[in-house]
Amino acid sequence: MKFLEKYGFDKKDIEVLKENSSSSLLKEIEAHKKLVGKNLDYLNNIGVTNLIEIFIHYHDMFLMDNSNFVEIFSQYEPKSLVEKLAKDVRVMEYL
Numbered sequence: 001m002k003f004l005e006k007y008g009f010d011k012k013d014i015e016v017l018k019e020n021s022s023s024s025l026l027k028e029i030e031a032h033k034k035l036v037g038k039n040l041d042y043l044n045n046i047g048v049t050n051l052i053e054i055f056i057h058y059h060d061m062f063l064m065d066n067s068n069f070v071e072i073f074s075q076y077e078p079k080s081l082v083e084k085l086a087k088d089v090r091v092m093e094y095l
Contacts, residue, residue, distance in 0.1 A: 001026070003033045004055075007040050013052050021059060028063055038066045046078040049086050058092045 001014045009017075018026060029036055039062045043051055055062060061069070072095050073081065084091045 001030065003037060006037070007044065007051060007055075009052055009055075013056065017056050017059060020056065025060060029059060032063055035066060036062045039064065039069045042066070042070055042073070046073065047082045049082065050089060054085065054089050054092060057089055061092065 001009075001017065004014055004017075021029075040051060040055065043054070048054065064072075076095075081091075
């Protein structure tokens with residue numbers, strides 16, 4: 001999970017993630033860290049400011065194929081989406 005530090009995660013964030021995830025999901029994240037990284041990069045590049053909070057709550061979504069991941073988010077105007085996510089990460093459930 002050390003690769004998450006590139007995205008601003010600190011050791012405490014990674015521990016929270018580990019405590020709230022199954023070992024099989026953590027193995028999948030580690031095995032597909034390039035894919036997870038591409039999806040994190042995408043949200044980072046559109047300006048998402050609470051990336052860590054979103055990832056901790058919805059980390060399974062980051063295992064989605066990058067083209068599908070981008071397609072979900074590109075349906076929305078980036079600035080508006082970023083604002084909504086900053087107010088409430090539960091918006092992710094409706095995307």
